[in-house]
Amino acid sequence: MTAGGGSVLRPGDWVTFDDGEHQVVALAGTAVRLRSAAGTESAVLASYLMAAPDFAVTGAEPLPEMEPFGLLETLPEPARAAAAEWQRHVVEVETGLPPGAEPGTPARDEYDPATRSLTERMRAKAAELAVSLRTVEGKRSRYLKQGLWGLVDQRTTRRWEATGRADARLVAAIREVLDRETNVSTGTRSRLIRRVIKTVEAAHGEGVVPLPSTRTLYKLIDALATGRHAFGSAVTRRQTANRPEGPFTPTFADRPGEQVQIDSTPLDVMVILDSGVTARADLTIAVDVATRTICAATLRPVGTKAVDASLLLARMLVPEPMRPGWSASLRMAASRMPHRQMLGIDARMEQVAAKPVIVPDTVVIDGGKVFISDTFLRACERLGISVQRARPRTPTDKAIVEATFSAINTLFAQHLAGYTGRDVTRRGERVEQAAVWTIPELQDLLEEWLLAGWQMRPHDALRDPFRPGKAMSPNDKYASLVAAAGYLPLVLRGQDYLELLPVAWRAINDYGIRIGHRTYDAPELGPWRRQHSGHTAKKGLWEVHYDPYDLARVFVRTTGGWITTPWVHLPLVNAPFADFTWDHARRLAAAAGLDDANEADVARVLDALLTRAENGPDIRTARVIGRTRTAAALPAPAAAPEIENTPDPEPDSAPSEVVPFGVFDAHAEAERWL
Template sequence: MGGGRAVVSTSGRPGRRPVAAAASGRQVKLGAYVTFQGGSWQVAAVAGASVTLAGEDGQTASVLSSFLFADPGFTVVGSPRAGVGQWGLLESVPARERERALAWQRHIREIETGLPDGPGSTGVPRPEYDPQRTSMAEREQAKADELAQLGWPRVSRATVRRMRARYHAGGLMGLIPRRKPSSATGQADERVVAAVLEALRRQRGRSKGTLKGLRELTGHILADTHGPGTVALPAPSTFNRLARVLADPLEHPGRPARTATAAPVRPFTPTVALRPGELVQIDTTRLDVMAIGEDGKPLRPELTIALDVATRSVVAAVLREQSTQAVDAALLLAEMAVPHPVRPGFGEQLRLAHAAVPYDRLLALDARLQQAAARPVLVPETIVIDRGAIFVSAAFLAACETLGVSVQPAPPRSPAAKGAVERTFGSINSLFAQHVAGYTGPHVLARGEAVRDEARFTVAQLQELLDEWITVCWQHRPHDGLRHPLLPKKALAPNEMWGALLGACGYVPLPLDGADYLELLPVRFHPITGRGIRINHRTYDHAILNEHRGRHCPTGPGGKWEIHLNPHDVRQIYLRLPDGHLHEIPWIHRDHVHAPMGETTWRHIRAALEQRAEREAHEAALAEAADQILRHTRPTAPAPPAAPATAPGMRAGKAASQAAGGEPAAPHRTAAQAAAEAEDSLDALDARFPAEDRDDVGADESGALTLPGSGALTLYDADQEAALW
């Protein structure tokens, strides 16, 4: 009977008392109907250990009772199926209710069998409970009277009969008092519950507020719906518990702060990958370290990593000042598939030749590994991403398609889908970031008082430190998630797991050159004008554009030309010409910018210049006034009449004109005349501009005009000035 115990009864024979089966009273006796091997049978005879069964079609079968009871489909028609009591649930019941249920069990057994311990126990039944002398109704009434005398409240014969039925239906657990399950909202007013749900609905999609603000909004909804003062708001503590119950994270994503939970709504299944590159997870977060930005101000850089699930290796990591862009995510793909070179300052032990991998066999396949660092090189098959803008952008998806990589977006609001990379971020912050100057801590409560003053490294320097730490520490540190099935107590390092899996899946090199990196850059389309190519107020020009100026591209949309631009270095662009290749087109001012300048820096400069537009006009007017003063100023010593006097502030065009004889030199004047003209010019300057803008301009004792830190003005000798440099 499904693992239960059945008893064959020969109650049909005179002079013998039937034998009960277990606590449920099931019996297989003559005339009973049973189900055996998918058919219905009636027990026709019982002889020792064999049972004779009669079928509906008149056939008979004689089987051993053990074989009959062992059949998976054997049941006794009209009897409940045997089962093991739920002892685990019984242990969770309060002790008082459990003791009461055990007491009821003894009373019910005494009513049915005459003995409190059930069939098979020793002893003599009491007269009022002897089954041979009294009926079931008499025994039930006797038990009700006995319990009433013992002080049990509200016990009648109907109560005893109901408890017997519950015992036969549910066993010992059926004797536990049944309580009506309370709703999640308890005894809260339904009008208040409806108002809270409406407030949560209105809050969906908006910035998360506090529970206090949600309570005020609920009060407004109640007043508008039922009238002011009709329905009272519950106390703040009661309201907070109600809001936490009603604000489901999936149904109400805009719930108040500190009420959301990240607990998965479905059984958690660990992510399994059996070969390197089979599954790579990519994500972005802010690093818990303050770095120095390009403008000299402290900031928290953004970290984007790619984690191989099979080996737990950080195969790519990029730090950026501002928000990570699609080009960074696309270049991560190339960084995974290309060996990481050993950088200056790396120790000899950090070379791939000293790692726990079959280096000689790998070197025969890929010569680039000779100068590679001890980090895995792999070509991803599937990349798991969240639904961030940079990962679903056209640039990133096009790069994945170019390299033959499958992109798998994670379900929304499911951090467990990328659990490996999410946990790695925590490990980087705890194992690396907290030892770096400028560590901010995991949250504001753990942040130091002078974190911004502790920032020491630039983003580029922090990138170097992170790359070295990944090679030195992370790749050689045993990971708790990397264990061999036959050696469960041995945790492997990512490099060790990579070397072990190489024997099963092998290594296939993916050669990428500079042209491949250019193809991964973001694409945009612009026309070629007579001035060149204009992008964000920058002009790019080259002689190679001469034959294409003003012409339409035969393949580009709208006749525009395909251009690849690196947003982290805008000093040049790459143009695809009809020959199919990308050609470098420099910025016309690239020779004046000797360091890579990103698009963010360019926008910052433009914004600063736009804010200083009036200041620029002011400075231009000051420069023009100073130029006029210097033009009429002569040194105290006589000068040759053919040599015009110039000054550093004089414009190049006028100086050249004077040198060519286009403007005659002014006649020699005395120092008094020069001082008088200088005073007139200063008076005019004072009338146009405040005094603080010209504090550094004055005259010496002889009346000659002087500048701060210099004597009387003389001829500017370029060779002499160069010698001083």
């Protein structure tokens, strides 16, 4: 039913709704009372009724379709002008006046609705335009249903096909070959054309599928290879092909710790290892999705172990202490985070850095052996943390931590000596010689930068909902989310942190505790020397926890609590050292003829090793030694025989046999030397 040119709904109308026929009984404000054919009455909102997929008014004309205004903009100007001209004629047939006519303008006699029927008006328009009556009827019908779009010449709306008129079998072969190029080395278009021809001939026979000219094949390949990087970077090509076909789903989190993503990757900086050799280090980070806080970050030599992930988890849950030399502006007390509330919970917050302690509810990891190890999974289970594994070869499942690695390289790594660039094409000359930082030094730099350069820097993904034009820093976002959540998570206590460290069972002797040819002792161990621990399953040994990346001290659990026990030769070493550093120092001591079981000798070698690593390798000395060794390995030339002062032979004597020189063969000479 219509009124005033628009569709209306009145009491008494029959409508289709909820897979049944209903009669409108009454209208009350925005509610419609319906009575079904079975006599059941119901009341629904008018907006809900009209939005139902199967809603329709029985006997009423369907609502007109809206014009696709966006598609009209894509048409050529002649096509739009022709459609507008037909619109003027159709409106004149329908109303008697063309669109835009001045008020009071009389209708022409042949189009006056008062004296002429619709059929007569359409015949008059057909005679005026020299077209058939059927043409005018079709234009009017399409205009009433689709508006201006119904008057457009549909030949001008055909979509452009990238393949043109090429044979469908040839197009299928090109797509097949392009798919096979994903995991192979990048080649040229001529190589691809050759493979396409071979594929077509193998599938359909030689000469069956018509092949265009070489120039047309180049154009066809470029059109079908758009977005594939088929002739560019092989890495980009594989990454593009590995993207999920569905839409990207952003990862959301409403509170700190709701989801934390953990991953590891080599850092684009050359560092000096304890052996003096330069190499890249593995960077493992944990990123909170809600605040973009880098909860913890550790640098290790290439080959991250399972204990590294567990230690990263432990470092996330304890406050970050201030280091000597750090600016006072990096203290939590100088930030906008809820420092006083945290201080009331944990007194350690008095001297901590301005980085929030976030207790994760869920951690997202990949399938790396480091993160699916029993050590890491048991640690998460003890802390009540849910572990969610990303799908294989799907980096978008943990896209935030992947993007954070790129940001670290851009904002931090590229400013360091020894920066390598993200690939070999961006690497400078002699990058190894520019390396000056050891892993402990770089770790300290990284932690200070995380406080000053990351936690206080506005992040584009952190926006104030009331001021979307202003980006927030991770610390500011944490403060706002904590206020919205209404609670503060309890951080890990000191003894809880020690529980996550690896365990060794040892006896407490008069000289202390021996672990890995190292002796640890402290006066507090006095009451427990030569005593049984009470653990019969461990034969009376004591529980000793240690950090494999800081062997300067161990932690002994006694009946009176934890005792921190330092290494007895710690004053001989001027830097922190790890277990692999100690093992290498023992090998160096043995190679030097020293007793690798003597702690003092190994400690001196270890101190020299760390000092050499701090200063970096002497490249010039190494080259001189290398050249000397190479020269010494060359065979010495044979001594020239003494020349006797003998008279020349007589001319009539028989000449000696002449041995001719052979032709020099480089390949044969190389084989002889090999």
